[in-house]
Amino acid sequence: PRAEVVHRATLLAGAWKVENARATLEGILTAETTVPPVREGAMQGLSRLGGVKARDFFDQVFQSHPAHRSLAVQGLAATGPQLAAKRAVEFLASAKTMAEAAPILTTFLNSKQLPAILAKELAGKTIPEPIALEAVRMVSTRGIQGPLEDALRAAGGVKSMSQSLTPEQMAAMVEKVKTHGDAKRGEDIYRRANLLCQTCHAIGDAGGVLGPNLVSIGGSAPVDYLIESLLDPSAKIKEGYHMIILTTKDGGVISGGLVQDGNEEVIIRDPANQIQKIAKSQIASRQMSPASMMPPGLTASLREDEFVDLVRFMSELGREGEYKIKPNRFVRxxxxxxxxxxxxxxxxxxxxxxxxxxxxxxxxxxxxxxxxxxxxxxxxxxxxxxxxxxxxxxxxxxxxxxxxxxxxxxxxxxxxxxxxxxxxxxxxxxxxxxxxxxxxxxxxxxxxxxxxxxxxxxxxxxxxxxxxxx
Structure with missing residues (x-):
């Protein structure tokens, strides 16, 4: 059968509580030949079947199938939250890249209750600084309040970057951008996946739409404004780009930019650039966050010369020269x-x-x-x-x-x-x-x-x- 058919069947088996399908779903999840979408469907199906059997199976998968540890933790989050947090911390401690860690963190961040459980489990533990830094960004981007961000910082040894410069330091930084900044190098820095610039911002027709389009930012914003915006994004939030935080009646938390506020539903663009539609009848609370959707500390991983190059690139966008979008219809x-x-x-x-x-x-x-x-x-x-x-x-x-x-x-x-x-x-x-x-x-x-x-x-x-x- 086609993969998409099997995927739907795995989901339905869980939704309809087909207990006789449990062993089949377990086999699909652990089989080496299973394609990723079907494997994820098997995990969701088993999660919906639930119970101690599902919890113990996911824990067994975590311990005996290293390649599927991420899926196992996601399944545990639905069937045994405390155990899920324990295994998640173990996973994060050995994760090599954020691509590995992101699905697990997303599972915890999409719930109202799970972030606090994960924060408690992180106490006294150690995880790699790069993983912790990216995790902090995910938490901040979603507007999640509570102890998780501090717990991640402590576990990863993440040092906070100064969010402001004195007038003298700002003047010196502006001068460095003008005299030492390299826009070519800066564009390469802008494109780094870990900085998330392209995820949230477009330059012209290509890029994310969560934040303002930067196509002409260099022609409209002075250098000191660009520097402050990178170091302290919440200092000045452009109109229309405030973050909305919705709590649903079933305990879910959804945050992002407001796309549409209709009579029956609210449409949000979340930090992953995905559209979320929430029926107003399901909303328990709604608030506007004073924090920018651009989390602080995104540039904390940069050396000063790299930061200077990044600002120089942004300062050239929209000005006459090679960093002004040409009328040619390039595929972007x-x-x-x-x-x-x-x-x-x-x-x-x-x-x-x-x-x-x-x-x-x-x-x-x-x-x-x-x-x-x-x-x-x-x-x-x-x-x-x-x-x-x-x-x-x-x-x-x-x-x-x-x-x-x-x-x-x-x-x-x-x-x-x-x-x-x-x-x-x-x-x-x-x-x-x-x-x-x-x-x-x-x-x-x-x-x-x-x-x-x-x-x-x-x-x-x-x-x-x-x-x-x-």
């Missing part, structure tokens, strides 16, 4: 391929490159945005271990309201394969003319290692009414 929103499984690689090799467009393929696509110049840096794209191409794979989506032709300009064609719809194009030229029906169409670029030391790749819409969808 991409999906790039993450780490594929061996099974996925074999499937594409045997079926053909058009298999990359299969909706149920479970491919690990990751969102990326072009630089201000329109170029996608290829050092931000993983190489797939796919013989014989060993490619870097990037995908765009073109949306047309009516059938029409679209001409694309490619910055490079050497060792580049292009997949449109269900077919790989036979001839790749610097200008590609596509004849597309109405709708949204994926276009995938497979950049082989024979392309050489290609630093970046760009696509420009030269002709046609297509819009980039993401």
């Amino acid at each position: 929103a991409w999906r790039v391929m993450g780490a594929m499984t061996g099974e996925q690689i074999d499937h594409v090799r045997h079926v053909g490159l058009h298999a990359l467009h299969e909706k149920d393929g479970g491919y690990p696509w990751e969102v990326r945005f072009s630089k201000v110049s329109g170029a996608l840096p290829l050092n931000e794209v993983q190489m797939a271990k796919m013989y014989p191409w060993f490619p870097k794979i990037a995908q765009i989506s073109l949306k047309l309201d009516s059938p029409g032709k679209v001409k694309l300009g490619l910055s490079s064609t050497k060792a580049v394969d292009v997949v449109v719809g269900e077919a790989a194009l036979k001839e790749i030229t610097p200008e590609l003319l596509l004849d597309l029906p109405a709708g949204t169409h994926p276009v995938t670029f497979v950049i082989g290692r024979d392309a050489g030391e290609l630093a970046s790749f760009s696509v420009e819409i030269l002709e046609g009414a297509a819009q980039v969808a993401y």
Whole structure:
């Protein structure tokens, strides 16, 4: 059966309390061949079945299946919160990256009761500073009150950064930005995933919408304002970007930017840039946070010279020069391929490159945005271990309201394969003319290692009414 069908079945088995399905769900969760969406469905199904059996099974998975420890903790959060907190701290203590830790933290932060339980378990424990710093940012971004943030800081040994500068220090910093700041280096710093800049802010048409668009910030804001905004985001919050915190009657907590306040429901854009719709009948309380949705301390990991470069880059945005968005219709929103499984690689090799467009393929696509110049840096794209191409794979989506032709300009064609719809194009030229029906169409670029030391790749819409969808 198709993965999406099995996924739905695992959820329904739990929702309908089908006890006879418990063993099957346990087998699905631990089987090596299970694809991630189905494995997560099995975890949710078992969580809904609940009981001591589910709690003990999740704890067993945590101890005997290292690859599934994150899912085990998520399951424990629903079936044994105290044990979940204990295992979560053990997991965080050994986590190497925030990508590992984020799902577990999200599980605890999406509940009104669990943050306090996790905070209590953290007392006297030690976790890596980088993990603690990112966790603090997650807590702050969601506007969560209580002891968890302090507990994370203590466990990770996170030192608070000064949130203000004296007038003399500010003047000196402004001068450093003007004389020593490097906007090119600053753009690379801005793009670092751990700073979350692109998650919340757009530059032009690409990026998050949780915070203000920065396309012209350098032309409208003085350097000292930029510095203060980075060090103390809550000092001055732009109108329309205050954080709303909703507590639901079932104990849930939802926070983010207000998108719409209707008669029947409130629509929030949460810190993960996802839309959340909450029926007004389910809201227990609502408040506006005095804190910015941009958490303090985001730049705490930067050296002073890196901070200076970042501010210099922001100060150039919108000014005449290379950091002003040009009128060219460059594609600025991409999906790039993450780490594929061996099974996925074999499937594409045997079926053909058009298999990359299969909706149920479970491919690990990751969102990326072009630089201000329109170029996608290829050092931000993983190489797939796919013989014989060993490619870097990037995908765009073109949306047309009516059938029409679209001409694309490619910055490079050497060792580049292009997949449109269900077919790989036979001839790749610097200008590609596509004849597309109405709708949204994926276009995938497979950049082989024979392309050489290609630093970046760009696509420009030269002709046609297509819009980039993401």
